[in-house]
Amino acid sequence: xxxxxxxxxxxxxxxxxxxxxxxxxxxxxxxxxxxxxxxxxxxxxxxxxxxxxxxxxxxxxxxxxxxxxxxxxxxxxxxxxxxxxxxxxxxxxxxxxxxxxxxxxxxxxxxxxxxxxxxxxxxxxxxxxxxxxxxxxxxxxxxxxxxxxxxxxxxxxxxxxxxxxxxxxxxxxxxxxxxxxxxxxxxxxxxxxxxxxxxxxxxxxxxxxxxxxxxxxxxxxxxxxxxxxxxxxxxxxxxxxxxxxxxxxxxxxxxxxxxxxxxxxxxxxxxxxxxxxxxxxxxxxxxxxxxxxxxxxxxxxxxxxxxxxxxxxxxxxxxxxxxxxxxxxx
Amino acid sequence: xxxxxxxxxxxxxxxxxxxxxxxxxxxxxxxxxxxxxxxxxxxxxxxxxxxxxxxxxxxxxxxxxxxxxxxxxxxxxxxxxxxxxxxxxxxxxxxxxxxxxxxxxxxxxxxxxxxxxxxxxxxxxxxxxxxxxxxxxxxxxxxxxxxxxxxxxxxxxxxxxxxxxxxxxxxxxxxxxxxxxxxxxxxxxxxxxxxxxxxxxxxxxxxxxxxxxxxxxxxxxxxxxxxxxxxxxxxxxxxxxxxxxxxxxxxxxxxxxxxxxxxxxxxxxxxxxxxxxxxxxxxxxxxxxxxxxxxxxxxxxxxxxxxxxxxxxxxxxxxxxxxxxx
Numbered sequence: 190x191x192x193x194x195x196x197x198x199x200x201x202x203x204x205x206x207x208x209x210x211x212x213x214x215x216x217x218x219x220x221x222x223x224x225x226x227x228x229x230x231x232x233x234x235x236x237x238x239x240x241x242x243x244x245x246x247x248x249x250x251x252x253x254x255x256x257x258x259x260x261x262x263x264x265x266x267x268x269x270x271x272x273x274x275x276x277x278x279x280x281x282x283x284x285x286x287x288x289x290x291x292x293x294x295x296x297x298x299x300x301x302x303x304x305x306x307x308x309x310x311x312x313x314x315x316x317x318x319x320x321x322x323x324x325x326x327x328x329x330x331x332x333x334x335x336x337x338x339x340x341x342x343x344x345x346x347x348x349x350x351x352x353x354x355x356x357x358x359x360x361x362x363x364x365x366x367x368x369x370x371x372x373x374x375x376x377x378x379x380x381x382x383x384x385x386x387x388x389x390x391x392x393x394x395x396x397x398x399x400x401x402x403x404x405x406x407x408x409x410x411x412x413x414x415x416x417x418x419x420x421x422x423x424x425x426x427x428x429x430x431x432x433x434x435x436x437x438x439x440x441x442x443x444x445x446x447x448x449x450x451x452x453x454x455x456x457x458x459x460x461x462x463x464x465x466x467x468x469x470x471x472x473x474x475x476x477x478x479x480x481x482x483x484x485x486x487x488x489x490x491x492x493x494x495x496x497x498x499x500x501x502x503x504x505x506x507x508x509x510x511x512x513x514x515x516x517x518x519x
Numbered sequence: 520x521x522x523x524x525x526x527x528x529x530x531x532x533x534x535x536x537x538x539x540x541x542x543x544x545x546x547x548x549x550x551x552x553x554x555x556x557x558x559x560x561x562x563x564x565x566x567x568x569x570x571x572x573x574x575x576x577x578x579x580x581x582x583x584x585x586x587x588x589x590x591x592x593x594x595x596x597x598x599x600x601x602x603x604x605x606x607x608x609x610x611x612x613x614x615x616x617x618x619x620x621x622x623x624x625x626x627x628x629x630x631x632x633x634x635x636x637x638x639x640x641x642x643x644x645x646x647x648x649x650x651x652x653x654x655x656x657x658x659x660x661x662x663x664x665x666x667x668x669x670x671x672x673x674x675x676x677x678x679x680x681x682x683x684x685x686x687x688x689x690x691x692x693x694x695x696x697x698x699x700x701x702x703x704x705x706x707x708x709x710x711x712x713x714x715x716x717x718x719x720x721x722x723x724x725x726x727x728x729x730x731x732x733x734x735x736x737x738x739x740x741x742x743x744x745x746x747x748x749x750x751x752x753x754x755x756x757x758x759x760x761x762x763x764x765x766x767x768x769x770x771x772x773x774x775x776x777x778x779x780x781x782x783x784x785x786x787x788x789x790x791x792x793x794x795x796x797x798x799x800x801x802x803x804x805x806x807x808x809x810x811x812x813x814x815x816x817x818x819x820x821x822x823x824x825x826x827x828x829x830x831x832x833x834x835x836x837x838x839x840x841x842x843x844x845x
Contacts, residue, residue, distance in 0.1 A: 439520055439522070439523065440522050440523060441520075441522055442521075442522035442527070442724075443522065443726060444752055444753070444754070444755055444756060445755065455692060455693075456692055457688060457689075457692045459692075460687075460688050460691035460692055461688060479688060481681070482681050482682070482684045482685035482688060483685045483688060483689060484520065484685070485521065485677070485681045485682045485685050485725070485726070486681075486682040486683070486684075486685025486686045486689060486726055486729065486730075487685070487726065488520050488521045488522045488724075488726060489521035489522045489527060489677075489724035489725065489726045489727070490724065490726040490727060490730065490752075490764060491756065491760045491763065491764055492521075492522070492527060492531065492723070492724035492726075492727065492767075493763050493767060494531040494532060494533045494722070
């Protein structure tokens with residue numbers, strides 16, 4: 190990838206890490222110092238394309254590709270006029286077509302295609318929709334409205350929270366003063382020894398403090414005050430039934446094959462080849478292969494398709510196929 | 520486990536009669552969709568009869584087995600068994616005229632290789648063929664999905680090879696009267712090979728075929744497994760089960776013995792006839808097929824394009840409102 194840099198003074202990000210690239214409406218980037226140098230008077234020509242630019246319209250280049258910046262500028266400008274909302278259209282299809290049109294215009298302007306025709310189109314549109322453009326300019330889009338209400342709500346909440354805090358502080362102060370007064374009163378009028386009174390008072394104060402702390406921790410969760418309905422009850426535990434293991438019962442449809450234990454006790458394993466080291470390393474044992482062979486041999490031995498429930502395709506009943514039987518020689 | 524498999528549930532038929540009706544139904548439905556307003560006589564001369572279809576299938580089963588036996592790298596027996604099972608299952612409900620057995624045969628073998636964990640990449644697979652290999656590869660891959668859906672995705676096939684090993688182990692262990700059961704193996708395997716050429720795998724369970732093969736082999740070698748079957752194997756069986764199983768074993772032997780090969784000339788004549796009446800939409804060489812493939816491709820592209828356009832349109836409103844905020 191090409192190093193990002195200023196086309197005029199050829200400084201690159203590598204040589205000057207603090208290099209700031211600025212971009213203007215024409216989509217050509219310049220570094221900060223070049224902008225300062227060229228636009229001392231406040232306006233001048235772009236060194237790349239000769240478009241006259243104002244210094245105030247320069248802004249930081251966010252995207253590496255300067256043409257993206259240019260597109261954003263054009264889009265902003267186009268959208269100022271093309272500010273119809275979805276509600277202004279009778280159907281989604283028409284709204285989509287409208288959006289498509291905007292995209293085409295932006296694309297044409299960015300890539301210098303049919304610029305004249307496009308500009309004409311824009312002018313015509315402006316003329317035709319003059320009133321509506323003006324009207325919509327003052328109106329906020331739905332998303333903006335939503336954002337605004339959100340912000341308002343947040344502000345409201347912060348003020349409430351502040352007030353609550355203030356009140357609490359006041360209360361605390363009052364309580365402290367009260368307890369101090371109580372202590373002095375007790376020291377003055379009670380007959381108990383002084384250190385006794387002080388220690389019991391301290392205990393009381395500690396106790397109160399603890400209580401207060403508990404109260405504050407209950408509020409210091411991130412949950413919004415007054416929004417109880419948002420809180421999802423966490424202790425909603427479903428009591429699923431415990432899993433109970435029941436051994437697999439296989440319908441063999443044949444004689445029952447020997448179990449793995451019987452393979453060892455009845456000497457089945459003597460009749461198969463011994464396992465090679467490589468196979469044993471892979472985790473296989475003779476019993477495994479032997480067991481499978483025997484299972485396969487016995488499974489389905491008593492299979493008579495006519496006896497089992499016939500599928501729709503199997504309409505024929507057995508006696509008809511038995512027509513072969515006289516010819517069978519055993 | 521075979522007893523609870525799709526093979527037992529969906530792909531066992533009561534007998535050759537039922538198979539014949541299914542095949543005749545496939546044949547009839549193909550013809551009725553194509554015949555337009557031909558008379559019955561013209562239909563008979565133009566389209567394949569169910570009998571001809573069966574002969575043609577048999578012929579291609581022979582070709583398939585030859586292809587498999589010469590396949591490099593040499594393939595395990597179960598691949599041959601599985602591919603033949605696929606081939607047979609496919610033509611139970613489909614007509615030879617609709618899908619040419621030549622294409623289906625290769626696809627069956629390719630799919631069976633995958634399912635039986637003997638995967639051969641398509642490039643290496645078609646090296647076993649003579650002719651335009653790229654064309655073969657294209658045909659195989661394009662029919663693979665069709666084949667699977669026609670098989671209803673019941674891809675596990677239980678072959679009789681492992682059950683036979685199981686019975687041999689069992690005989691060695693529990694039936695001491697015969698000490699040299701291994702001598703039966705050769706004839707039993709021959710029997711099994713022949714069974715592959717018959718419809719046995721669509722009618723009987725693999726265990727029955729394997730036991731029939733062993734008992735056939737034993738009789739040929741002058742031994743008898745009757746006592747083993749009756750006294751040891753059927754010790755826990757009810758009388759009816761034992762009787763029915765013995766009957767099934769006799770039927771296996773009968774059906775396998777009666778398989779006969781198709782004369783070459785006859786097969787060639789049928790094939791010639793097939794070239795005229797086959798479904799051109801499923802012929803990779805035909806223009807209709809190519810046209811359809813192209814259309815499919817275009818359609819896919821179109822759908823993708825529309826989706827993208829929709830996505831873009833959906834995104835835009837959000838993007839705009841962001842821009843306006845600045």
